[in-house]
Amino acid sequence: MPLAAVRCPDAGEFDDGRPPAVELRGVSVRYPGASAGSRPALADLSLRVDPGETVALLGPSGSGKSTALKAVAGFEQPSEGRVLLAGRDVTRRPPAERGIGVVVQQYALFPHLRVADNVAYGLRARRLPRAQVRARVGEMLEMVGMEEHARKLPRELSGGQQQRIAIARALAIRPDVLLLDEPLSALDARMRQDMVEELARLRRELPDVAMLYVTHDQSEALALADRIGVMRDGRLVDLGTAHELYHRPRHAFTASFLGGANLLDGVLEAPGAARGRTTHDDASSPELTVRLDAGGSVSARIGDPASDAGASGGRVTVAVRPHALRMLPAGRDANEAAGSASGLRGTVVSVQWRGTGHRLRVALGGTDRGSAGRAVAVDLEPFAAVPAVGDAVVLGVVRGEAVIVPRDETIGGLRVPAAPVRPAAGATA
Amino acid sequence: MLLHSPSTRTAVKAALIAVLALLLGVPLLAVVLAAFAGSWNGVWPSDPTFAHLADALSADNLASISVSLQTAFIASIVAVAVGAWAALAARSAGGRAAKAIDAAFHLPAAVPSVVVGLGLLAAFSRPPLTLNGTATIVVIAQTTLVLAFSYSTVAGAAEVLDPALEQVAGSLGAGSLRVLLTVRLPLLLPSIGAALGLAFALCMGELGATIMVYPASWRTLPVSIFALADRGSLFLAAADTLVLIASTVAVLALIARLRGRTTVR
Ligand SMILES: Nc1ncnc2c1ncn2[C@@H]1O[C@H](COP(=O)(O)OP(=O)(O)O)[C@@H](O)[C@H]1O
Ligand SMILES: [Mg+2]
Numbered sequence: 141m142p143l144a145a146v147r148c149p150d151a152g153e154f155d156d157g158r159p160p161a162v163e164l165r166g167v168s169v170r171y172p173g174a175s176a177g178s179r180p181a182l183a184d185l186s187l188r189v190d191p192g193e194t195v196a197l198l199g200p201s202g203s204g205k206s207t208a209l210k211a212v213a214g215f216e217q218p219s220e221g222r223v224l225l226a227g228r229d230v231t232r233r234p235p236a237e238r239g240i241g242v243v244v245q246q247y248a249l250f251p252h253l254r255v256a257d258n259v260a261y262g263l264r265a266r267r268l269p270r271a272q273v274r275a276r277v278g279e280m281l282e283m284v285g286m287e288e289h290a291r292k293l294p295r296e297l298s299g300g301q302q303q304r305i306a307i308a309r310a311l312a313i314r315p316d317v318l319l320l321d322e323p324l325s326a327l328d329a330r331m332r333q334d335m336v337e338e339l340a341r342l343r344r345e346l347p348d349v350a351m352l353y354v355t356h357d358q359s360e361a362l363a364l365a366d367r368i369g370v371m372r373d374g375r376l377v378d379l380g381t382a383h384e385l386y387h388r389p390r391h392a393f394t395a396s397f398l399g400g401a402n403l404l405d406g407v408l409e410a411p412g413a414a415r416g417r418t419t420h421d422d423a424s425s426p427e428l429t430v431r432l433d434a435g436g437s438v439s440a441r442i443g444d445p446a447s448d449a450g451a452s453g454g455r456v457t458v459a460v461r462p463h464a465l466r467m468l469p470a471g472r473d474a475n476e477a478a479g480s481a482s483g484l485r486g487t488v489v490s491v492q493w494r495g496t497g498h499r500l501r502v503a504l505g506g507t508d509r510g511s512a513g514r515a516v517a518v519d520l521e522p523f524a525a526v527p528a529v530g531d532a533v534v535l536g537v538v539r540g541e542a543v544i545v546p547r548d549e550t551i552g553g554l555r556v557p558a559a560p561v562r563p564a565a566g567a568t569a
Numbered sequence: 570m571l572l573h574s575p576s577t578r579t580a581v582k583a584a585l586i587a588v589l590a591l592l593l594g595v596p597l598l599a600v601v602l603a604a605f606a607g608s609w610n611g612v613w614p615s616d617p618t619f620a621h622l623a624d625a626l627s628a629d630n631l632a633s634i635s636v637s638l639q640t641a642f643i644a645s646i647v648a649v650a651v652g653a654w655a656a657l658a659a660r661s662a663g664g665r666a667a668k669a670i671d672a673a674f675h676l677p678a679a680v681p682s683v684v685v686g687l688g689l690l691a692a693f694s695r696p697p698l699t700l701n702g703t704a705t706i707v708v709i710a711q712t713t714l715v716l717a718f719s720y721s722t723v724a725g726a727a728e729v730l731d732p733a734l735e736q737v738a739g740s741l742g743a744g745s746l747r748v749l750l751t752v753r754l755p756l757l758l759p760s761i762g763a764a765l766g767l768a769f770a771l772c773m774g775e776l777g778a779t780i781m782v783y784p785a786s787w788r789t790l791p792v793s794i795f796a797l798a799d800r801g802s803l804f805l806a807a808a809d810t811l812v813l814i815a816s817t818v819a820v821l822a823l824i825a826r827l828r829g830r831t832t833v834r
Contacts, residue, residue, distance in 0.1 A: 248733035262741030
C-alpha cells in the first residue's frame with residue numbers, strides 16, 4: 141500500500157504567503173509499553189491543514205485518529221517526524237506553548253469549576269485583565285447559546301450542553317487551530333444532527349480557524365470537511381475532497397468505509413487497456429469490463445488514474461455501493477437488460493426493512509451457499525417490489541457507479557467469496 | 570455477593586451485627602462501664618462515680634492529651650503532604666519510577682511498628698543527629714507509620730484522575746504549577762481530606778513505636794493508658810481511653826466538616 145496518498149498534491153509551501161496552519165511531516169507515535177515489534181499507533185503521517193480549512197480524519201476505532209490529534213496538540217511526543225504550526229516547528233514544545241484549541245472525546249470539562257470558570261480557564265492562564273476575561277467569556281457563551289448556564293457546574297448540564305461549553309472553552313483563547321476528537325460521539329442521533337449543523341455554522345463564523353476533525357462517522361466528515369483523510373491501522377490510506385473519495389476511491393478500504401461499498405473481486409478483461417488510457421476527468425474515464433469471480437461481468441471506471449489497475453495480472457476489485465445495485469425484472473434476459481452489468485445472478489438471503497427502504501443481502505454466484513454476512517448488500521429504490529428470501533434474482537449496476545480499485549485481501553466483511561464454478565478464463569480476451 | 574431471598578439476607582445481617590457487637594461493642598461497653606465504676610467484682614460494675622473521669626481531665630493528664638493532639642496533628646499533616654506529593658510525582662513519572670515509589674511508600678505498612686521504633690532509636694541515638702529524648706523522634710515515628718496509608722489513599726484517587734483534564738488545561742496555556750494548583754489538587758482534595766482523617770486517627774492511637782522512643786517530657790495519651798493498665802489502675806485507664814476516643818472523634822468530625830465544605834462549594 142502506498143504511503144499517504146495525496147491526490148491534489150498540496151500546493152507550494154507558501155502559496156498565498158501563509159504557511160499551512162498545521163503540518164505533520166512523517167509523524168509516527170509509539171506508546172510507551174507497546175512491544176517493540178508491534179506496529180506504531182500512528183505511522184508516518186504527513187498531512188497539511190491550511191488556514192481556514194477543515195480536514196476530517198475518518199477511520200474505524202483504533203486506527204490512530206486520536207493519536208494523530210494528540211501529536212498535534214502535544215499530548216503525545218512523536219517518536220519520529222515533525223509537527224509544524226504556521227511554519228514553526230513545535231515538535232518538542234509543550235501543549236501550553238502551542239496555542240491550540242482542543243476538544244477531546246469526553247469533553248474533559250473541569251468538574252469542580254463552574255461553566256463560566258471553565259470557559260475563562262485559558263484566559264486566566266494567559267493572565268488577561270479581569271474585565272477582558274468577563275467580556276470574552278460572555279461573548280463565547282453567547283456564541284454557543286449557553287449564557288443562562290454560566291453559574292452551573294458541568295455535571296448539571298446535558299451532554300450536548302457540555303459539548304458546547306468545551307467548544308467555547310477551546311475557542312475562548314482565539315486559537316488559529318481547533319482540534320476536535322469525535323465531538324459528537326457521546327450524543328444521541330437527533331442531537332448529533334443538530335450539532336453538525338451548529339458546527340457548520342461555527343465554521344462559517346470562524347473563516348480563519350483551521351480545524352482538524354476526528355470521527356468514525358462518515359456523515360459528519362462529509363458534512364463538515366473540506367478534505368477527508370481516511371485512516372486505517374495507524375496509516376493515512378487516502379486523502380482528498382469528499383467528492384473525490386466518494387466517487388473515485390483509490391483503495392478498497394476507502395470505498396467500503398466511506399459509503400459501505402460492496403467489494404467484488406474479479407479480473408480485467410483486457411489488463412493492458414487499463415494503462416495509459418485514463419485521464420483526470422471523471423466523464424472521460426474509460427469503462428473497462430471486469431469478469432467477476434462470483435460470475436457475470438461489470439463495466440467499471442478506474443478509481444484512481446494513477447494506480448496501475450493492470451498490475452497483478454488484472455486481478456482487481458470492483459466497488460459498488462448498495463444503492464447502485466438494481467434488481468432487474470425477472471424473466472428478462474440479463475445480457476440485454478443489465479446495462480453496465482451482465483449475468484450478476486444471486487439468491488436473496490435476507491430482507492431488512494430500514495424505514496426509508498429495503499436492504500437485501502444477495503449471495504452471488506447463483507448458489508445460496510454464501511452466508512448473509514458475505515453476500516452483497518442491495519438497497520432497493522423506494523416503492524420497488526420486494527423479493528422474498530430464497531428468490532433467485534438478477535442484479536444490475538447503475539451506469540458509472542462501479543469503480544475499480546486495487547485488490548486488497550486484508551479487508552473482510554463485504555468481500556464476496558470466489559465462486560468455485562467459473563474459472564475466469566476471460567482474462568485472455 | 571448477591572443474596573436474593575429475604576430470609577438469608579436477614580440472617581446475614583444478624584450475623585454481621587453479632588460479630589460487630591462482639592468485636593467492637595463489648596470492649597467499648599466495658600471501657601465505658603469501667604470508666605464510671607467505683608468497683609467491679611461481680612458480672613456488672615458497682616458504685617458508679619465520676620472520680621476517674623475527673624482524674625483523667627486533671628492537669629497532668631491534660632498535658633498528655635495536648636501532647637497526643639500536637640503529635641498527631643504534625644505527624645498526619647507531614648505524612649499527608651509527603652504522601653500526596655509522592656503520589657503525584659509517581660503518577661507524573663509513570664512506568665518503572667512509579668512502581669519504585671509505590672513500593673517504597675508501601676514499605677512502612679509492612680514493617681511492624683516496634684521495628685520502626687527500634688530503627689529510629691538505633692539511627693538517631695548518637696551524633697551527628699541525636700534525636701533520642703526529643704519530641705521530634707515521636708513525631709517522626711508516627712509520620713513514618715502513617716505515611717503508607719496517606720500515600721495509598723491519595724495515589725488511589727490520583728490514579729483515576731482523567732489525564733485529559735490536565736492535558737486540556739495544558740493546551741489552554743496553563744503551566745505545570747497552575748495545572749497542579751487549579752486542577753490536580755482541587756480534584757484530589759476529597760482524598761487528601763480522607764487521608765488526613767485516617768492518618769490523624771491512626772496517630773492518636775499509636776503505641777508500638779511511640780512507647781519505644783518517647784521521652785518522659787513528651788508522653789502521649791496511649792502511653793499513659795498503657796502505663797496505668799500496666800500498674801493495674803484499670804478504671805483510670807478506662808477513663809483516659811474515653812477521653813482519647815472523644816478527642817479523636819471531635820477532631821475527625823471537624824475534618825469531615827471542612828471536607829464537606831470544600832467539596833460542595
Ligand atoms: N495511552 C495509550 N497507551 C497505549 N496504547 C494506546 C493508547 N492510546 C491508544 N493506544 C493504541 O493506539 C492505537 C490507536 O488508538 P487511537 O489513536 O486512540 O485510535 P482511534 O482514535 O482512531 O480510535 C490503538 O491500537 C490503541 O489501542
Ligand atoms: Mg479516538
